[in-house]
Amino acid sequence: MKTLRTSLAIGLIVASAVPVRAASAPPPGAASCSGCHAPTSQAIPNIYGRDADATRSTLLAFRNGSMPATVMTRIAKGFSEDEIGSIAAWLATQK
Amino acid sequence: MTRKNHSSRREFLRAAAAATASLALASPSLAQSPARVVVIGGGFGGASCARALRQLDPSLDVTLVTADRQYVACPFSNEVIAGDRAIEAQQFTYEKIATGGIKLVTQMAQTIDPQARTVGLADGSTLRYDRLVLSPGIDLRFDALPGYDEAAALRMPHAWKAGEQTLLLRRQLEAMDDGGVIAIVVPANPFRCPPGPYERASLIAHYLKTRKPRSKLIILDSKDAFSKQRLFQAAWQELYPGLIEWVALSQGGKVTSVDPATNMLVTDFATHQVQVANVIPPQRAGRIAEIAGVTDKSGWCPINPVSLESTQVPNIHVIGDACIAGAMPKSAFSANAQAKTCASAIVTLLSGATPTSPKLINTCYSLVAPDYGISIAGVYQPRNGLFADIEGAGGTSPLDAPRAVRAREAIYARSWFETIGAEVFG
Secondary structure: OHHHHHHHHHHHHHHOOOOOOOOOOOOOOHHHHHHOOOOOOOOOOOOOOOOHHHHHHHHHHHHHOOOOOOOHHHHHOOOOHHHHHHHHHHHHOOO | OOOOOOOOOHHHHHHHHHHHHHHHHHOOOOOOOOOEEEEEOOOHHHHHHHHHHHHHOOOOEEEEEEOOOEEEOOOOHHHHHOOOOOHHHHEEEOHHHHOOOOEEEEOOEEEEEOOOOEEEEOOOOEEEOOEEEEOOOEEEOOOOOOOOOOOHHHOOOOOOOOOHHHHHHHHHHHHOOOOOEEEEEEOOOOOOOOOHHHHHHHHHHHHHHHHOOOOEEEEEEOOOOOOOHHHHHHHHHHHOOOOEEEEOHHHOOOEEEEEOOOOEEEEOOOEEEOOEEEEOOOEEEOHHHHHHOOOOOOOOEEEEOOOOEEOOOOOEEEOHHHEEOOOOOOOHHHHHHHHHHHHHHHHHHHOOOOOOOOOEEEEEEEEEEOOEEEEEEEEEEEEOOEEEEOOOOOEEOOOOOOHHHHHHHHHHHHHHHHHHHHHHHO
16 A cells, blocks of 8 residues: 555656656556557547546456456456556556 | 857857767767667657657657658558458558657668667768667568568568558459469468468458358468467357368478469478468568667567667667567567657666666457457566566457457457557557
8 A cells, every 4th residue: 555655646746747648657567558548549448547546446356357358357467466556546647 | 969059259169069079979968968869660669669758758859760751550451451441541650750859760771880879871871879779670581481582572472561562462362263272371480460360361261251252261380389379260160161271380381482473382291372372471670670780690689678678789779579579479569568668768777777677568459350359468577588478467368258259359459459550650
């Protein structure tokens, strides 16, 4: 939890200064998300600027299999709980 | 370098400017000019990296060197071959990239001097760099398969770089009689887009099934296993029974020579005369990588996976199909993910710090039919100098998924292409 709160704080400080995505260095794994996810995408949900807790719990549900998905169940298993927390916090700060 | 002098003492200032320039040459940090990053290659890797660099540090001096004004994307080009998609949907330009403050140079890079840190261009001019990113993609090896050279490719298209070759294969397929045989010749690993030949076979089979049902497709493979194999083979049985024959290496699938004049493909066991021969030859990193000295004996480029920097030449990073990325496949998704990791590492290195270990994701969709998608995904981190799979993560779509899941993955595949196209070029 401490990691999550710290990265949240860092994320919030950096985000306000920046007009475009990704000005704060993304935590491990997070830079890859934009290959599929975008604010404009229709079929694949936008994950940017969403509430960090919501993103975190969704990713954790993909990871433990309680929420079905096509590909995200396979991807979420590649990240620890801490890493998922950092990614969710960073995504929340992005446009 | 672009400082303007408004004084009358021109000679003095010119001398001073020259002194500053030579100081800058010796040590970029002394002159307060922004760090210079040159990116060579305008595909999914290079264009992504140029953009990511400027997003991470808008003060960077970023130059993107591309061979052409237009980029023709490979993902989804198999749909063009099968007649389900216009080539225009594959075409991208760099105009919007230029509006982001990135300098565009449309020329072939011909020489690289790693000591002086310069890139020599076709018109004789040079670009200086503090960090150089090479994203040259692949070169087709026209010396690897007897009979298959550049001239042969006009008769037996590879269609493994999208554009005119894609359209050539499309035309040959259209001109083929019902009852004709088309062969796809597949090289040994590693090569660009591991599931690509099998997606191509699937979509061509879809075309044949509806338009030329007496025809046949044969895959002559230099391997005994391939990406998403069980998913492809199950789908072929379901959708195209009897239409696709896969001949593995151990069954004599390896093509040892070709004769373009007679459309003949020769293996150790048989000779195949076919109406359409799609020959995908062995590959290596794009030529500029060899010129830079970053290729090894394999023809590909070893890198440090934390920074994507060459293990052979300092200050040169190699991303995308050209690099040796271990478990990461040579895909547009990988190139894009590596580009963003590389950009972060370069910004960190230029600040004097050390990049931390990254994690990267790859997802590759393949279409078995226009509404039937399958995928393979992976999560990777540096281990022993390569990108290694994180165990327990990744893998393919389930074998027993209902058609609704296949349909959804086909929609996701199209959505991925829209999104990545916009992120990189839009």
